[in-house]
Amino acid sequence: MDDLRERGEGLTMDVDFRDMMASFPTGVSVVTAQHANAAPWGMTCSALCSLSMNPSTLLVCLRTESPTLQAAVRSGGFAVNLLHGDAQGVASLFASGAPDRFDRxxxxxxxxxxxxxxxxxxxxxxxxxxxxTHPAGDHVIVIGAVRSVERLRSDSALLYGFRQYGQWSSTAPAIA
Structure with a gap:
């Protein structure tokens, strides 16, 4: 019981929760949006899941203060870019908030x-x-109806876990 932490411990709980989630490997995406003729916005996102197959629906979680969230809501749409295994630099770029990321x-x-x-x-x-949309803590859950899917490559997917990038290859052996 000594190892159990309950809500209310403040910073300790935040650190423990962050460490726990860092040990959960997940795919890496960049969520992008563009409202009217304004500049495009985008952010690296690992909080993504398939919500429904019929109709095809995705769920993404974006920071409440994110300009990407604001652009998606204002425009009524967004794209989920699932990154391939060699796109670690792009994942880092869109996590950095660099203002020139779309120029790069x-x-x-x-x-x-x-x-x-x-x-x-x-x-x-x-x-x-x-x-x-649904507010949840310091994020907003955005539910999106998928209008189309475009396959660009099929060789690998970028993963993030234990605070490092890795990749899953389409030729990787199956885990028994």
Whole structure:
């Protein structure tokens, strides 16, 4: 019982929770959006999951104060760029908040929402329309109806866990 921590311990709980989640490897994506003719926005995101197959629906969690969230809500759409295994630099770039990040990557607008598709860094891109949002702590859950999926590569996927990047290859042996 001494190892159990309960809510209310403040900073200790935050550090323990962050450490626990760092030990949970997950895929890496960049969520992008563009409102009207304004500059594009994007952020690295690992809080992503498939919500429904029919209809095809994704759930992403974006920081409440994120300009990417604001652009997605204002435009009514966003793209989820699933990064391939060699795109660690792009993941780091979009996690940094560098103002020139879209000048440093090749991208083009998606068909339906005109959100940026990172054509050299992504192995797949989902073009989504915002269905609804739900505030949750310091993030907002965004539910998006997938309007189209574009497969750009199929050789690997970028992963993040234990505070480091790795990749899963399509030729990796199955785990028994």
């Amino acid at each position: 990557v090749l991208w083009r607008p998606t068909l339906h929402t005109r959100s940026p598709a990172l054509v050299e860094a992504a192995h797949a891109v989902a073009d989504c329309v915002v269905e609804r």
